Amino acid sequence: MLTTDAFSALLKTLEEPPSHAVFILCTTEVEKVPGTIVSRTFHVQFKKPTKDEILHSILRIVQGEKLDVEKEALDQIFKFSEGSFRDAAKILEELVIARKGKITVEVLETTFKTAGMEHEVDKLLETVAQKNLKEALKIIDELSQKGTDFKILTERIAQGLHEMLLSGSSEFQARELRELLNLVNNSYRDIKFSVLPQIPLELVVVEFCLKQRTEDSPADSFQSGSRTNEIRREKQNTDIRSQKTEDKTQKIDKTPSSVLRDPSSIISHQSSGNMFSANAKSDNFMAALIDAVKKDNHSIAGILRGCRLTEIADGRVQFETKYKFHKDKLSEAKANSVLDMRASEILKEKVRVVVNLTDK
Template sequence: MSFYRIYRPQIIEEIDNVAVRERLLSFLTKDKKNLPHAFLFSGPRGAGKTTAARVIAKLFNCTKSTKNGPCGKCEQCVSIAQGRNLDVLEIDAASNRGIDEIRALRDAINLLPSSASYKIYVIDEVHMLTTEAFNALLKTLEEPPSHAVFVLATTDPHKVPATITSRCVNISFHRATAEELTAALGRIVKAEKITIAADALALIAGSVDGSFRDAVKLLEQVSFHKGKITGDVVRNLVSASEASTRKTFLTAVKERNKKGALAVIAALVADGKDIKTFLVDCLGQLEEELVAGDAQASQLIRRFTESYGLMKISRCPRSFPNTPTSPTCLAGRRVTPIGLTHPREACRALGRLHRGTQTAQPLGGGSVA
């Protein structure tokens, strides 16, 4: 079983998002019958919204609650954690977004719980519901039966109508900090007895964009490595770049040294690195320089952002015929950056970086197909 399923937080104290944990703990000061009947969890993917929704379900239905919240060990808590509790329904609004599905929910909501005290309805990606479905849901939220509790989760709260949000207790899930991610990963490392360097853990925490789920998945991937997991092992897996490589590249860009910058790109491509990831790493370093007071960093950030827009999702072939328009680099070597729709777009992107203009022509003449 995957790490993120084995080590999913089961009780309030195990939630690593400090702000959310404190908010849930505040609910313990009231009796269950006085708690809100509708919650809206909003935040980026992997922030722990579904996990917190299940904890809310345990909070209402735990038969052996303590002063710290649900016990996590009674039959109700265990069945909720295993996803087999008949009174906790998790609905994916992305695939059940129509009015018919919400009408069916509204018709069944008056039925009493089969074994628990409350029926919990978790609607994930609620912003995907249609307008008609939202109107039908609104009627239920306005006058719900006493045994029904709703937990709405979304990654895009601005698409949820104000009439819905006004009837919910809103809890915002921020991207996990490095400290929160390290704490979550440390618990798994200890339980699984994984030998991993501190810099490797820090690198995992810094490469997942604040997502608990992605961090745990990445840790699981590197856990198959034989021997001690070092920063280099993680760096190779996530295609992260060395600080020295970024420094060399940024210095070349600042000095308008095209050959030096292209040499770095050629080396990265030869090593199988992703150019988009490298640009993101460079943007992070430029942000640090900007905070430190480097005036030139602001202009470079703008140029990098424009250049990043040229990067496409689709991959390009790794080899091209020897034609006059084929990309060339140092010593006549062809370079095919991963993630570009055309190999010469790397040169085009670098051209924009060097010139800082709105319309940059490909280096070496010609046009990009």
């Protein structure tokens, strides 16, 4: 695609073209072409080529170059080309360079690391349908270790879900299938900009598998619990002040607990003379934190869903995760700053978030 300056320079030529020249402009992203150019051109919309047309184009190259390619390999090349003549020719060229002899499906799968991918896709979808987050992340990690192309893997997953949607037969409920297909579709765009190619798919699995748990423990219940305890505490303070005592110099010393060892218990904190208490049930706190962090960064919130809250004590909120790249991501300065800020806002005290690696 041309730059804005290049389009401006081209516009002058298009407005006053030489009599002997005809300009043919081709693009797959017509929406990015400036309106000034579009208004001065005649448009011809090409349909996506059919399978027979692409195979015919590939066969011409095969026959012209005297290549030995089995029919099943040609079918796979068509799938990989995504309806593009150019991509189909490029894939064939890569296979010729990779293998001097006959080009088979095995050669293609070895070159593009897709061997056994159909089985892995079926296995992953079955695990996700069972909401088995641990096993699903394990499968993705194993695929990453094999050097799997996650762009191709995500395409295969989307194709599988699409077939389930059209056939009406699936291990997923209709609502779940729609949500999962939407998540996978969005993650495909994120692969290009992801630090680790597997992260977008991992976030899809984490968000989908933990969605039910989040719905059962919405952030509102945490806030509601906080407000209820504040009202109770205020009532207790009022009762204390209203008590009559013979010794007017006597002071009531009510020291709040400043340490929470169990996330399912109560957090109390004395700050500037005001008593604050919050219902810190682990599920409710996690839901509130994820909901708050999501406003700053969806990726951080998605990774946080896969962590386990272990302790809130001594100004520290501690989480555990089995995956080193999740720990590294949450420990980055920007991510850690967001977590510290949001956790402190929820607990109404200055805390620091720490993420530890665990084998459990």
